[in-house]
Amino acid sequence: MAxxxxxxxxxxxxxxxxxxxxxxxxxxxxxxxxVCVWFGSGADQASSTLGEYGASAVYAADSAEMTDHPVVPxxxxxxxxxxxxxxxxxxxxxxxxxxxxxxxxxxxxxxxVITDAVDIDEHGxxxxxxxxxxxxxxxxxxxxxxxxxxxxxxxxxxAAPTTCAVESVQVAVSDLAKKAQVTDRTVAGKGxxxxxxxxxIVVSGGRGVGGPEGFAIIERLADSLGGAVGASRAATxxxxxxxxYQVGQTGKTVSPQLYIANGISGAxxxxxxxxxxxxxxxxxxxxxxxxxxxxxxxxxxDLHEVVPRLADEIEGRST
Amino acid sequence: MKIAVxxxxxxxxxxxxxxxxxxxxxxxxxxxxxxxxxxxxxxEEALQIAEAHGGEVTVVSMGxxxxxxxxxKALSMGADSGVHVLDEAxxxxxxxxxxxxxxxxxxxxxxxxIIFGSESTDARMSVVPAMVAERLGLAQLTxxxxxxxxxxxxxxxxxxxxxxxxxxxxxxxxVSVVEKINEPRYxxxxxxxxxxxKPVETLAVADLGLEAAAVGQAAAWSAVEDFAARPPxxxxxxxxxxxxxxxxxxxxxxEQKFI
Numbered sequence: 267m268a269x270x271x272x273x274x275x276x277x278x279x280x281x282x283x284x285x286x287x288x289x290x291x292x293x294x295x296x297x298x299x300x301v302c303v304w305f306g307s308g309a310d311q312a313s314s315t316l317g318e319y320g321a322s323a324v325y326a327a328d329s330a331e332m333t334d335h336p337v338v339p340x341x342x343x344x345x346x347x348x349x350x351x352x353x354x355x356x357x358x359x360x361x362x363x364x365x366x367x368x369x370x371x372x373x374x375x376x377x378x379v380i381t382d383a384v385d386i387d388e389h390g391x392x393x394x395x396x397x398x399x400x401x402x403x404x405x406x407x408x409x410x411x412x413x414x415x416x417x418x419x420x421x422x423x424x425a426a427p428t429t430c431a432v433e434s435v436q437v438a439v440s441d442l443a444k445k446a447q448v449t450d451r452t453v454a455g456k457g458x459x460x461x462x463x464x465x466x467i468v469v470s471g472g473r474g475v476g477g478p479e480g481f482a483i484i485e486r487l488a489d490s491l492g493g494a495v496g497a498s499r500a501a502t503x504x505x506x507x508x509x510x511y512q513v514g515q516t517g518k519t520v521s522p523q524l525y526i527a528n529g530i531s532g533a534x535x536x537x538x539x540x541x542x543x544x545x546x547x548x549x550x551x552x553x554x555x556x557x558x559x560x561x562x563x564x565x566x567x568d569l570h571e572v573v574p575r576l577a578d579e580i581e582g583r584s585t
Numbered sequence: 586m587k588i589a590v591x592x593x594x595x596x597x598x599x600x601x602x603x604x605x606x607x608x609x610x611x612x613x614x615x616x617x618x619x620x621x622x623x624x625x626x627x628x629e630e631a632l633q634i635a636e637a638h639g640g641e642v643t644v645v646s647m648g649x650x651x652x653x654x655x656x657x658k659a660l661s662m663g664a665d666s667g668v669h670v671l672d673e674a675x676x677x678x679x680x681x682x683x684x685x686x687x688x689x690x691x692x693x694x695x696x697x698x699i700i701f702g703s704e705s706t707d708a709r710m711s712v713v714p715a716m717v718a719e720r721l722g723l724a725q726l727t728x729x730x731x732x733x734x735x736x737x738x739x740x741x742x743x744x745x746x747x748x749x750x751x752x753x754x755x756x757x758x759x760v761s762v763v764e765k766i767n768e769p770r771y772x773x774x775x776x777x778x779x780x781x782x783k784p785v786e787t788l789a790v791a792d793l794g795l796e797a798a799a800v801g802q803a804a805a806w807s808a809v810e811d812f813a814a815r816p817p818x819x820x821x822x823x824x825x826x827x828x829x830x831x832x833x834x835x836x837x838x839x840e841q842k843f844i
Binding site (some may be wrong): 278279336337338341361362365366368369370372373374376377378379380381382391395396397398399400401402403404405406407408409410442445446447448449450451452453454455461467491502509510512515516517519523524534535541545546547548549553558559560561562563564565566567568571572573575576578579580583584 | 598599601602603604609622623679680681684706707709710711712713715716718719720722723724725726727728740742743744745746747748749750751752753754755758764765805806807808809810811812813814815818821822823824825826830831832833834835837838839841843844
């Protein structure tokens with residue numbers, strides 16, 4: 267079986283393999299034999315998890331140069347691996363880094379690229395959910411090594427244990443990669459919650475939250491469910507919540523198991539970022555708000571009443 | 586300092602976007618075309634850098650005839666000149682071909698900075714700035730929430746899942762900017778009038794030294810097999826809160842095994 271090259275991502279702090287990587291491995295097994303590429307340290311510890319989900323090898327590139335320069339060193343290594351392994355396909359996460367790696371790798375290896383796939387079948391036909399989830403598209407790469415970026419929460423990860431060998435790769439980083447230098451990494455934002463695009467549960471607040479202090483009850487509800495916090499553009503534009511948490515057409519696209527929209531009217535711009543969520547719950551005092559069209563369960567009521575009581579209920583029920 | 590800003594005309598955010606059954610390409614004619622919102626931030630950033638350091642701003646766009654409006658919009662904001670790559674052969678081009686066309690239009694013009702919006706609101710791929718940097722062999726400083734130019738260096742803050750990374754390169758470089766990096770100006774009446782007189786060069790694919798057969802839908806390296814509208818969602822349960830809304834919602838979440 268031909269190898270399928272998977273870019274394995276891990277949490278920068280804990281070194282833990284990201285859930286999206288396990289999803290990619292699950293999809294990769296339909297196309298061939300998954301092998302991973304790993305950037306930075308920690309491949310040895312991760313190899314057991316990668317093997318559990320079917321990776322037979324992990325190619326570890328852990329020189330400091332890999333992380334001293336953005337994006338391009340990863341492309342240098344993956345170009346070499348594509349030449350060496352002739353994989354049936356390359357799968358990378360739909361993160362900012364992942365998409366840029368995919369784009370540059372496509373140019374370098376003269377290959378077609380499909381971004382934001384939500385599924386890929388055994389024939390390499392990708393499913394995409396476009397225009398804010400209103401249209402489902404099936405497409406295929408027709409030239410070169412098919413390169414796909416895959417959205418988080420696309421498929422449930424399924425284990426398929428095998429033995430994963432760790433191989434160190436030494437690829438000289440190109441002069442092109444060295445043109446840009448990372449000089450500092452700053453941690454900002456609200457720590458301690460799952461990453462927004464990867465979270466199984468997202469609790470969002472919009473204009474109805476009323477102000478920055480109103481987000482305290484949104485955060486409390488998110489924490490009671492172990493979820494991430496999102497915000498509509500109205501809320502981030504008003505400065506009530508940091509911009510990086512904006513869900514919508516010009517923000518993050520999320521596809522969690524459960525999305526709770528609080529005080530969000532549901533303009534196209536917001537729906538584009540959350541329409542593919544599996545279960546949608548709405549709390550809004552305006553019964554006419556278009557977001558109710560997407561609701562599996564909706565409560566017409568004041569979120570300042572409903573949300574704190576819901577958090578109480580959840581904390582009560584889960585103890 | 587010579588700055589290029591690459592912009593794209595996209596269907597208005599509020600418009601219904603559909604694919605055409607004939608060739609599975611975006612129906613651009615049925616919706617109003619607007620300057621891609623994230624590109625407005627790119628134009629504004631270019632203007633601010635040119636104002637602070639001196640220099641001129643060139644707007645570069647690839648698109649159908651109507652995309653000329655988008656070039657004018659950027660000129661009315663204050664850019665100095667425009668380049669519009671217009672050719673029937675470009676219809677249905679993928680990101681690979683688009684990046685080749687833009688790179689050809691930008692090459693050899695000695696731009697110090699090439700600025701993009703970080704994604705278009707129609708295709709949402711976020712790959713073209715990286716592809717253009719790859720093709721031109723320039724430093725890539727993308728997803729910037731802040732850009733500063735000091736002497737011959739450019740430094741950005743790249744937005745990450747953790748916060749941001751500070752990244753530096755020598756000019757020339759390719760930069761892409763995220764939403765909210767600045768407050769894009771509205772074109773003034775004077776700006777709109779002045780834009781009508783600003784030079785816009787219209788180039789065909791052959792003018793860029795590219796083969797028409799290397800661009801467009803037939804040359805794309807990926808192809809749509811089929812598409813369909815998402816089936817409408819079945820109506821859910823909606824209750825009015827009479828003091829019991831939270832309890833009923835908690836019961837629903839328990840049934841769905843979220844609690």
